[in-house]
Amino acid sequence: MAVCVLDRSGKALMPCSEKRARLLLARGRARIHRVVPFIIRLVDRQAHASRFQPLRIKLDPGSRTTGLALVRDTEHVDASSGEIQRGAAVLNLFELVHRGRQISAALSARRAMRRRRRGNLRYRAPRFLNRTRPAGWLAPSLEHRVVTTMAWVNRLMNWAPVTAVSSELVRFDMQALENPEIAGVEYQQGTLAGYEVREYLLAKWGRRCAYCDQEHVPLQIEHILARASGGTHRISNLTLACARCNAKKAARPIEAFLAREPKRLALILAQAKRPLKDAAAVNATRWALANALRATGLPVELTSGGRTKFNRTQLGLPKTHALDAVCVGKVAGVSVWCRPTLVVKCTGRGSYQRTRLDRYGFPRGYLTRSRRMHGFQTGDLVRADVPTGKKAGRHTGRVAVRATGSFNIQVAGDVVQGIAHRHCRLIQRSDGYGYSRIALLKGDASDGTASLSALSLPAVNDGVSRATG
Incomplete structure (x- = not known):
């Protein structure tokens, strides 16, 4: 994956390759700004002294998973028509997994608890017919999709000099x-x-x-x-x-x-x-997301899902949410798409409610008052080096803490239970998301290049800029 680069004051520069990021860190010219996604900050460069190339954020909104792609716009001349066509050199691929279903389930549990509480307190009348909804109101499970998508769009805008946005205006008539x-x-x-x-x-x-x-x-x-x-x-x-x-x-x-x-x-x-319930959820949020993207002040390109599927079919790319995002809008060719995908799963930041409830709203257990145990909190990214025993080895992932000090670590597709807190080392504090990585995709083209025209795309230097050197 391309590494995002910031200057001394925190302004975004052109991304660089992983090899160049390692050289900058080894030579003392950069510091680690963030671990996941990996971002470095230069100590000897200002943004005004750098050159920029056109970067674009592409989105494929979905009800459960939204695909995001950070690409660099390229141009080449069509051999048949002589027209200049726009291509895309892929820098980073993301898949944002929403938690709308969990939010809906949590609201149902809260509703059951309040109903039970009103049953115990007969004098407490239920609240209804006294609330107003503003124009454009969305249910919390639907609004979550718009908010989290825009949160990552704003993050990418802060980490890279983005100049345009392309998104599907998803609609099923x-x-x-x-x-x-x-x-x-x-x-x-x-x-x-x-x-x-x-x-x-x-x-x-x-x-x-x-x-x-x-x-x-x-x-x-x-x-x-x-x-x-x-x-x-x-x-x-x-x-x-x-x-x-x-x-x-x-x-x-x-x-x-x-x-x-x-x-x-x-x-x-x-x-x-x-x-299809997913289609109804996407229909309800499509204009809210489009208006939020326009509020960023960047040029926004809106296109249909049929165009995305047409581009992906003609280019011969595999079916993933991230590569669907790459195929959004006008794109005549895609290069360097064989990159790992960072899966970002929305996990939330916990709950204020410290009581576990059954399905009828009655308490069945209590949580500890403090969320942090032995310096760790559920959701932190940790690395555990276990020297001996059945779980000996290195385990890296999200941690689930216990008051006893015996933690669980969620690694890729598995959960390692019973890791002592003294073996854990903090990598990154919880930010409401869980991170995992999908391996490289293998396409038909050896160089990861696909094009609609017979003319191949020019060299793109691994899809990243060398302006940070």
Whole structure:
């Protein structure tokens, strides 16, 4: 990943490579400003003495995960048309995992506790009909998506000299999806025809075959009620099937095809009529996020999800949230995309409530009054060097503290339990996020370059600038 660089006064400079960051630290020209994401601060450079190149933040908003990418805008001439086209040299990739579901569950638990409390205190009347909601109000679980996304956009703007922002104006037109024959639906015409519908179905059916649950295979759009029997193209009559199941079902009624699997038949029929909740959540927050991005004062490019899917398909990039963000907007080529992705999981900063509740709102346990134990707090990034025993070795991750001094450390995909506090060393204080890294992606191109035109992109010097030297 590219390393963000700050000058002596904390202003952003052009990012540099990891190798150059190590040289600057070894020569005493820089100090470590932040560990995750790794940021250095120069001690002998001011921002006014540096040159900058155009950097852009790209976003792929989602209900559960939002993809972010910090890219450098590049230009090259199309060999066929002679026009100048915009490309993207990838610097950093991020995936921001939201906690909207946890917020909704916490509000439900609080509601149960208050209901129980009002049951014990009969004289306390419930509050209702006396609260007003401002214009543009969003539920806390939805507002969280906008707030956390903007928090990381502002962070990247503080760590890098960003000059523009590109984002999906995500929208699923429920009426048009339900009735494709409706007139005036622009995104179902021309080159992008069908991309919105396919993306909606992939999200609704979990990217697997509805008949055999097979994953990671090419999926085809299947009519539950065949067109030969009077079926329509409405979204409630569409599902996904692999080539084998699609050919095997053919024009047969689904009741006859799944006569031996009544449970699967009931699930498919129920899922077909059920709307996609994630699409509704994204629809509710799309304009709030767009207006928040415009408030930054940077030029904002808004585009559709169909354009993103079209770019990713034509460029031949793998399906990830971060690489979807790279494909947002006008992009004719992508270079140096084979980079690790930093997964940022929203964990919160704890709760003021020090009582555990059951599902009925009654207390079932109590937490300690102090959140910090032996100098550590739950969520801190620590490194534990255990010399002996079954857990001997080095463990790095988020810590969960206990009053006894026996901590748990959450490493990549696992939890190491029973680590003594004396073996732990603090790396970074908790900031409300958990960090992990996804390994390098392996693409078809050996240099990680993909382009829509036959003309290859020029060299990009590993996608980072050398201006900090």
